[in-house]
Amino acid sequence: MYNKIFRLAGLLLFGFAVAGCGTDSESKVTTLRIGHTLDTQHSVHKAMEYFGARVAELSGGTIEVKIYPGSQLGNEREMIELLQIGSLSMTKVSASPLEGFVPAMKIFSIPYIFRDNAHFWTVLNSHIGKTLLQEVEPFRLKGLAYYDAGSRSFYSNNKPIHSPADLAGMKIRVLNSPTAVRTVRELGGAATPVSWGELYTALQQGVVDGAENNPPSYYLSRHYEIARYYSLDEHTSVPDIMLMSLRTWDNLSAQQQAWVSEAMQDSVLFQRQAWQQSTAESLAKVKADGVEVIYPDKTLFVEAVKPFHESLRDTEVGALISEIKAL
Numbered sequence: 001m002y003n004k005i006f007r008l009a010g011l012l013l014f015g016f017a018v019a020g021c022g023t024d025s026e027s028k029v030t031t032l033r034i035g036h037t038l039d040t041q042h043s044v045h046k047a048m049e050y051f052g053a054r055v056a057e058l059s060g061g062t063i064e065v066k067i068y069p070g071s072q073l074g075n076e077r078e079m080i081e082l083l084q085i086g087s088l089s090m091t092k093v094s095a096s097p098l099e100g101f102v103p104a105m106k107i108f109s110i111p112y113i114f115r116d117n118a119h120f121w122t123v124l125n126s127h128i129g130k131t132l133l134q135e136v137e138p139f140r141l142k143g144l145a146y147y148d149a150g151s152r153s154f155y156s157n158n159k160p161i162h163s164p165a166d167l168a169g170m171k172i173r174v175l176n177s178p179t180a181v182r183t184v185r186e187l188g189g190a191a192t193p194v195s196w197g198e199l200y201t202a203l204q205q206g207v208v209d210g211a212e213n214n215p216p217s218y219y220l221s222r223h224y225e226i227a228r229y230y231s232l233d234e235h236t237s238v239p240d241i242m243l244m245s246l247r248t249w250d251n252l253s254a255q256q257q258a259w260v261s262e263a264m265q266d267s268v269l270f271q272r273q274a275w276q277q278s279t280a281e282s283l284a285k286v287k288a289d290g291v292e293v294i295y296p297d298k299t300l301f302v303e304a305v306k307p308f309h310e311s312l313r314d315t316e317v318g319a320l321i322s323e324i325k326a327l
Helices: 002-018 043-058 076-084 096-100 103-109 117-124 127-134 178-186 196-205 215-220 246-251 254-288 298-304 306-311 316-326
Strands: 021-024 029-035 063-068 090-094 141-147 152-156 171-174 190-193 210-213 229-236 240-245 292-294
Touching: 029 043, 043 063, 043 141, 043 254, 063 254, 076 090, 076 141, 076 240, 090 096, 096 103, 096 178, 103 127, 103 178, 103 316, 117 127, 127 141, 127 316, 141 246, 141 254, 171 178, 171 196, 178 190, 178 229, 178 306, 196 210, 215 254, 229 298, 240 246, 254 292, 298 306
Parallel strands: 029 063, 029 090, 171 190, 171 210, 229 292
Antiparallel strands: 021 029, 090 240, 141 240, 152 210, 152 229
16 A cells, blocks of 8 residues: 555656646747556557657647656556646546546447447547547546557466357456446456556466457567467457646647647557557467467357347447447
């Protein structure tokens, strides 16, 4: 407990020291500081670098970006808190934990509601996706854009997963999201929220029997060293969301906001292309290392979650599912 207190105190001191959006009064350069939890080889980090180069170009060098990768500034929740007080400019979060702020965000943790990747991006670029980004603003956050995080699939330590029946009795790490927890339970597993930074050790020590994530995260985290079975059931498509401190956003001029928005949209296109390449490379590398990659019959998983979908029929989320399926 004391370690956590000291860590949070350190983050807060960092926040006050750097301030989320700083302006050098002599050079008139505005600095945007971005923190995230990922490896520097991840497509999201590369997209942030691209964003930084692009916004510097658009602004004539009057906006610069500094990036703090690899959980240097804490976990996703801690960095959201730094955004809310204006002590950090931007961060990347998975959409699932945001359902604590915006209940409709749980839509992304409900399995098998998107027909394919094209349908997924049609939804994100529609009024549905834009509205969800706007709904974080009451929490002093600004939703800037979605990054591709592919589809989440199961990986396991001790046995392959060919069907939901194989998940019975298995402790599966999930995102800290009630809907993600329910998804795994509906499929027969025992859902266990564990922070991303602690997951390697949890797999190694048998605290969990497996987890679920996309191919680049599975590879770059080196979880494949322990969890040697990867089953591409692709049960959910949970995007990453680029958030900015609303305080930082409001302190930018209209012109600066336009530059940031344009650079961010350019980085989305860059990241989507980089993601596709990273996914293919990650799967090839884990296969070469001897991981058993399984392509299960998805209809078995789809059938298993039908009662979950049915239970949502008369809810606000159920109405949103119907709207998504109609697009």
